[in-house]
Amino acid sequence: MELARQFIESVPSLAGAGALAFRGVGGVATLGQSVTRWGMSFAFLAEAAASHSPKHPAIIDDMGQMSYLELRDGARALARGLQARGVRAGHNVGVLARNSRVSPLALIACAYLGASPLIMNPYSSGNQVSAILRQYKGMALVADAEYVGEIENLEGIQVILGYNPEPESLPENVSRYPGIMEVIATTDPNIPLPFRPTQHPTIIMSSGTTGTPKGVVRGVPKTPQVLGAVLPKVPWRLGGTIQLSASLFHAWGWLNLNISLLTKSTMVLRRNFDPVQAVSDCIEYRINGVVSAAVFLRDFIAELEQAENADPKVAPKVGPMEFIVSSGNAIPPSLVRTLNARFGPVVCNFYGSTEHGPIAVASGAELAEDPDRAGTVATGVRTIILDEDLNEVPAGQVGEIYSANSESMHGYLSEKDQVRSYRGMLATGDLGFFDEQGYLHVRGRADDMVIKGGENVYPRELEEFLVKQEGIADVFVKGVQNDIIADLNCYVVRDDTEAGRSLDNEAVRQLAADNLAWQNVPDHIVWCDHLPRNDAGKVVPRELPQIKQS
Template sequence: MAPSVLSGPVAAARTALDLGSGTARAVIALTRSGVVRPMGPERLFGVGRAVYRYGYSVTAGFAVGAARHPYRLAVVDDDGVITYAELDERTDRLALGLAATGAGPGAPVGILCRNHRAPVEVMVAAGKCGADVVLLNTGLSTDQMRGVQEQQELHTVVADHDLLDVLPKGPRVVSTDGDGAGSLEALVAAGGPGELPLRPERSKLIVLTSGTTGTPKGAKRPHPSTLSPAASILSTIPLQAGDPVLISAPLFHTWGNAGLLLAALHGSTVVLQRRFEPESFLDIVDRRRVQTVFAVPVMLQRVMEQTDGGWRGPHRPRIVAVSGSALPAGQASEFMDRFGDCLYNLYGSTEVSWVSIASPADLRAAPGTAGRAPYGTTLVILGDNDRPVPAGQDGRVFVGNDLQFEGYTGDQASPEQWEGLVGTGDVGHLDEAGRLHLTGRADDMIVSGGENVHPGPVEELIAGADGVREVCVLGVDDEQYGQRLAAYVVAEPGADLTEEGIRDLVKRELATFAVPRDVVFLDDLPRNQTGKVLRTELPDRG
């Protein structure tokens, strides 16, 4: 299936390029990236055995790596290095250790970790013993964690030592630090000798949605049943086999986890840092000759704010791929001006995986675009009458691809669907070139004095003004008009911005009813680990 964009009154309008079946498309893409290439019979047997046992999961990716290039570095982190062969042997023992404690099918393992080798090892080991994995957000409170524990019925939680305090009583707790009783090292040491199942029950991956209040929902993420999802991403983002990959996006987030799966598939050395710091980020890119970076937009913003110039030395990554939150148009252009045309922007969500990908050329031609639907993806913009709308007209965004989630855990309602496609909850439009432009969340629209007003265009306008570092615009209650907009603005150091100046800009460029009633200047916008603004923590709402 070629990429599809349904954007007019007709039932469908598809691009002319069709690479045939998903399998053929995957083979072509993976041959181009160097994953598919000749190998000897012994290694070919090892690859086939890994895929037979574990499917197309992260577990399979690292097991394939142990068969194809056992002495290549699998992970580089703050604690040192580990090869594919060493990681394979450790995760065999860890899987046996987990199974001995009762973890396995029906007894999920939670992971509460920052970015280092331990969460990678636990994910791989869980796949080897058939345990479901629940990726826990490191920013959750104790009450939220208690709700997740009850909802997911966790058997074991593997956590970094400094995060143990937020865990409620109940599940078995394993610390990633130290080597004493109750540590991950002790569990590895206890896990052998023994025999793992030839084909364990396929473990599920549960990713928590980024709720900021209450208990986050658990979204069941399927492991790919084919290599078509990878082919979709590779149709726009040109990863290459063996290239070192730095994953700065949190591994507990869908984007960081996707980066891990793609890196394992490509036999890459995965570079991880527990904490993101702009200076150390630039240093490790240069020192480890990183070719691909997976990050979230706010990380790039911090790098540009706290450093001068571009990359540290002569080395230049080929790819910097971001997702997880909106990429402002000005940020995309400034980053490429300073760091080169290596920026890719993927728009998606925990529920739908990917929707569209913007290449550097797309971001140059239309800064702020969310890009185009890649191969194997159907993208539809629906109007109020549930019919596709023409290019340039806003509507609700719906998507279909090869890796959508299997529903929420518990009794939560699934997202809106239309003819087999899943709604993202966002509003946007397609331009004449088929590029997607997002206006904002569908539930963010307000009615002010009888006029429908969406914060998105106002936020984009203010964000592009001189002296504005970042901005968030949302609706607040208003006695006279029902609702009005409020703008929360973070100014650049030394910028001469005023409330009236912001209001005048909006009135001049948009409409009177879009002018914010409130303009509040802040030192920073509150954000979660993936860069999304925590709107409930903004002051003076309503």
């Protein structure tokens, strides 16, 4: 009954976005057969989109363009290729790729088999990727070629290369693996796919800075309720053209990949965000929706303003936009106003996380009225604000945000990773409050975490790594969250050894880069004779040298 209620509540917004569109009686039958066979998985979404809009462009990326029919057929062929390599329902398949067709093809292929995709961050070090694959028993790996050579010990893992623009220049230990388009083109089309595979969870590796990142387990939705939470506030429409700058290896990008397929939209995907390319794509493909993050939107609007000032003919070629939706870093009110001044009140906000799924969403009109809003609590979501004693606080009072919904994670993949909870709701780690109108406002982190380039960074983890290194006697790392970009300030005391005397800024950064994720490389390094500590042994930050931030 509850699932039926959730579906019924979602119908109006789904219909408005074209998600329930079908072509004739045959289209209804295909829709029913697909959802019966594959549930609300990526396989169902690909089948439904190919049935409704076979020739409509699905993806425009650095590899070219492909239609929805080509996407579906390619994913089927890749699934057969994985199956021929031993992948079965319940097996884990690593996916390590920047934004391109590679991730959608791999995720849809996994759904055809009932395999669990292990979505990994390309910024992870080779050691981290290797540890993930070993710890979680990865059967196969679909990875952009540039990352494969950095991963040690791939023995026993079936590797398929993703984006690979220069195959002739690959080292021998990488070139021996087949490319994704080669697998699609050469796999026997008569290999039968499982009829009704049990759908297993998607595992998104949450930002990790030391050791192995945490695997967040997300189940296959039983209803489209989560989409019904977004679509009333963010006006997706059937067959739109969407600039999807949000990283597909994050939950935010993963969610919008779902919505893009559901609405049969064209996704413009670029492996690396380039504001010049972003403006050019808006002109060439008549983009009418943008899914991004504040740091990208800031650079995009700056480039657009520069281009329009240089050539007035540019202005009428960019837009109109149905929506520009931001998530990840909180979008500064000044940026909301700048974007709205150019495109109208179309800037929306999504507040959620890999662990929680959606928490609050603000429409263009709501954000234009008050750019400080995170939004109203999404349909089917429970959210409360608690003080340090776990008492619920009244409107206007700041406390820690706790939340739960059907899309909250099932848990971390490793039992060693724990999460704080209260009456079934998970702690977000964010501070915030509800105003008298019921809008959620976010005020920062409850702990020392900062967000750097869209990635969660805990300064203490870099600190604990560096203090173990030869030549370092003491270290303190402080995260400074600026308007959009965070800095890591690293205060280092050398020991009186040859190793200590040989250390310099570059050496410390290289240590971090070789062993940790990119976002944990310090931005500023200050060499100190000693660290100011109080009687309890804690560093006194106010007594540290001041650093000019980025």
